[in-house]
Amino acid sequence: MSGETATRRDGNAWCLRNIRYYDSESGQIRLGDIEVVGTRIGAIVKAGTSGLRPVTHDPNTLCLPGLINAHLHPSKELYGGFSDSASIASVLDMIHRNYDVETKEIQKTSSRYSLVRALETGVTTVGIFSSRAETDAELVESLGMRAVIHYCQNDQWVGSGTKPSFDTIDSILSRIAACALRFDSDRITICPATASERSATTSLLSELHGLAASWKRRFAIHVHEGATQVAACREHFARTGIALLRDLSLLDEHCLLVHACCLSPDDLDVLMGSAASVVHCPVGNSFVGAGKLPLARLIRSRPIGLGTDAAIVNPVNHLPFEGLFALYFHGEADLSDKVSARDIFDMMTAQGARALGLDDVGAIKPGFQADFGLYRCPWLKEPGRIAALTVLQTLLLERPCTVVVGGSVLVGREGIRSLSRGDEEFFQAQHLVKRAADAGYAG
Numbered sequence: 001m002s003g004e005t006a007t008r009r010d011g012n013a014w015c016l017r018n019i020r021y022y023d024s025e026s027g028q029i030r031l032g033d034i035e036v037v038g039t040r041i042g043a044i045v046k047a048g049t050s051g052l053r054p055v056t057h058d059p060n061t062l063c064l065p066g067l068i069n070a071h072l073h074p075s076k077e078l079y080g081g082f083s084d085s086a087s088i089a090s091v092l093d094m095i096h097r098n099y100d101v102e103t104k105e106i107q108k109t110s111s112r113y114s115l116v117r118a119l120e121t122g123v124t125t126v127g128i129f130s131s132r133a134e135t136d137a138e139l140v141e142s143l144g145m146r147a148v149i150h151y152c153q154n155d156q157w158v159g160s161g162t163k164p165s166f167d168t169i170d171s172i173l174s175r176i177a178a179c180a181l182r183f184d185s186d187r188i189t190i191c192p193a194t195a196s197e198r199s200a201t202t203s204l205l206s207e208l209h210g211l212a213a214s215w216k217r218r219f220a221i222h223v224h225e226g227a228t229q230v231a232a233c234r235e236h237f238a239r240t241g242i243a244l245l246r247d248l249s250l251l252d253e254h255c256l257l258v259h260a261c262c263l264s265p266d267d268l269d270v271l272m273g274s275a276a277s278v279v280h281c282p283v284g285n286s287f288v289g290a291g292k293l294p295l296a297r298l299i300r301s302r303p304i305g306l307g308t309d310a311a312i313v314n315p316v317n318h319l320p321f322e323g324l325f326a327l328y329f330h331g332e333a334d335l336s337d338k339v340s341a342r343d344i345f346d347m348m349t350a351q352g353a354r355a356l357g358l359d360d361v362g363a364i365k366p367g368f369q370a371d372f373g374l375y376r377c378p379w380l381k382e383p384g385r386i387a388a389l390t391v392l393q394t395l396l397l398e399r400p401c402t403v404v405v406g407g408s409v410l411v412g413r414e415g416i417r418s419l420s421r422g423d424e425e426f427f428q429a430q431h432l433v434k435r436a437a438d439a440g441y442a443g
Contacts, residue, residue, distance in 0.1 A: 012407065013037045017054035018047045020380060021063040021372075022391055024350050024363040027342045029380070029387050034063065036370045039186070039406040043366050057402075060378050062394060065363050066124025066146075066371030066405065068352035069319045071258050071279040071307025073129050074114035074136060075107040077426075078433045080311030088226045088288040089159075091313060096164045098433060106429045108135050113426040114317070115143055120411060122373035122400045123319055127279065127307060127356050129193060129220065129258070131165065137183040137190070144410050146371065148356040149183075150193035150220040150256075151176045153208075158198040158236040169204050173211060180215070187406065189357070193220040197233045197241035202248060209250045218256040218277065218357045221245075224267065225259040226290035242267040251276045256355060258307070259284075262291035277303045277355040280347065282329045283322055284309035295330050296337045305352030306344070320395035323348050327392065341388035370407040373400035 016034040021044075023030045033050035035042040043050075076095070102110075111130075118126060125146040130136045133151040140147040153176065154166040167175075180190035192208035194200040200208070205221075212219035223241045224230055233241045242263070245251050251274035258279045260271065271278075280293050298304060306326060311317040323344045331338030353362030360368050375398045379390065402412035 013042070013052050015050040015052040015054055016063060016374075017050060017056055018059075019057065019061065019063050020377075021364050022065065022345075022387070024065065024346065024365070027388055029062070029390070034364065036404075036407050039370060039408075040360075041364065041366055041368050041370050044364070057374060058376065060376060060380055061401070062375045062377035062380055062391075063364065064122065064373050064375060064391060064395070064400075065349040066361070066373060066403070067122045067319055067348050067395070068125040068127070068305060068356070068362055069118060069123045069307055070127040070305025070347075070352040070355055071129060071281055071309055072114070072118070072126050073310035073312070074111035074118075074126070074139075075102060075130065075132070076110070076310035076312040077114035077117075077317065078102070078106070078110045078311070078430045080317060081315045082312070082434060084315070085287055085289070086313070087228070088290060089228055091288060095312065099165060101433055104132065104135055106433065107132055108139065109422060109425050109429045111136055111139050112143075113421045113423070114311070115139055115145065116421045117317075118319070119143060119145060119403060120399060121318060121320065122375070122395065122403060124371040124373070124403065124405045125353065125356070125358070125361055127220075127305065127352075133179050133190060134183070137179070137188055140188055141183070141185075144187070144405055144408060146187045146361065146369070146405060148189045148191060148218075148358065150191050150218075151179055152193045152195055153204075154195055154199035155204045156199065156201050159232045164195060164199060166199070169201075169207055172204065173207060176208075176211065189217065191215075191217045191220060191357075196222040196225070196229065197244055198229070198236070202244075205245070205250060206248055209248075209254060213252075213254040216357075217254065218355075219250070219254055220256040220258060222258045223260055224257075224262045224291075225285070226262050226288060229290075230262050240264070240267055242270050245276075246270050246274070253277075256357075259290065259293070261285045261293045263294065268294055268297065272297065272301060275302065277305070277357075279305045279307045279352075279355055280326065281307045281309040281314070281322075282326045283316065284313040286329070287313040292329070294337075295326070296339055299339060299343055299347075303351050303354035304347055305355035306347040319348060320392070323392050324396055341386060341392055345388045345391055369405075371405050373404070374402040374412075375400050
C-alpha cells in the first residue's frame, strides 16, 4: 500500500522513517520506513521513500515487535519476593487459602500494578489466566493493551490442601459466555480455562474444550507441573494428565497446555503426536522444582509461547529476563538440548501469538497489528553481532522509549502519562495479603 493510498483511506496514517527494525522472517535487523495505517502496519518500504507523515527517532533506535507474555497471573504480583523457592503444593495451598483475602479491589490494584509494569517493559499482549476475568478485562480495556484472557473455572479438586473455588458446569459455561459477550473486542479475547487436570471433571474438560472449539479459540489448562501433580492425577484418573487429555480427544489445535514440564517418554510421545500449543514458564518451573520442558524436541512442531507465570513463583516477573533464562536454562549438560536466541525471541513474539491463537500479532510485517516498542540500542552497528542475541540483550538492559499498541502510543512523550502503577496502594495491599499468609508457604 502506497503512502498516498493509505492517507486517502485513513487519516490516521504515519510512518517510522529510516528506522531499524527486527525482521521476523529473516531473523535480521533491517532498515526501512514502517507505514502505520489505522491500527495496522500498512507497508514497509525503502528507507526514506514513504509519503506518510514521518515520526523520526534517534538513529540508534531499534523497533521491535510488541512482546507477548503468553501466561501471566497479574494479581499474584502481591506475592513477589515472599520466598526464593517453594513446593508447588505449598504455593497452591496458599493461593487457594488466600482467595477470599484477595478482594476484588486488592486484585484490581495488584493486576494494574503488574500490567503497567509489563507495558513499560515493552509487553503489548498478555495471556492472562484468572478466575476473576471481568476485573482483569476492565483493566486491559482501561490501559489499551491487547490480551487473551483465560477464564479459569473449576468443578472439583483432586488432592490435598485448601480447595479452590468451584461451581456447576452450567454456571461455569454461562459465566464464561457472559464475560465474552461483554468484553470480546479487537484487543480482548475471552477463552475457557481450568486450573489443572486436578480441578475439573472429565465432563467439564470436554465442555470447556468444546466451547473453545466452537469459538475457534484455545482452551487453556496447567498440566504436568511437577512430579507431585502428575502423581496425584495418576492416582485419581489412573493415568497422567497428558494421557487423560488424549483419551478425551482434547489434544488438538484448540488446546493450550501451560507448563508440561514433567513429561515421561510416553507423555512426550503423545504430546509430539498432537496439535496442542504450549506455554513455557522456565523460571516458575525452576522455582517450584517442577521439571524442564523438552523445548528443543517440541519447538519445531507447534507454537510455543513464553510466560512469566506469576510473581508468586517468579519474583522477577520480567519477560526479557525470562527469555535470557530460557536461553541458558536448556542444554546445560547437552548442547543438543539448546535452542537459539532467535527461537527464544520468536517465543516472546510471533510464536507466542500463535500459541494464544492470534494470527496478526507478534511481527513487524504488512497487515499485522501495529504493536511495537522503540528502544535505544547504542550497539546496533557493532560488527559481527547475532541479531536476535542483540535484541535479547537490548530488552534486558533497556526500557522502551515508546510503546505502540494498535497504532496508538501508550508509553512515550505522546502517550498516556497518567499510566500509574499505584505503588503506595499496591504496597498496602501486598502487606495485607502477605500478613494473611502463614509460614507454611515456605515449607
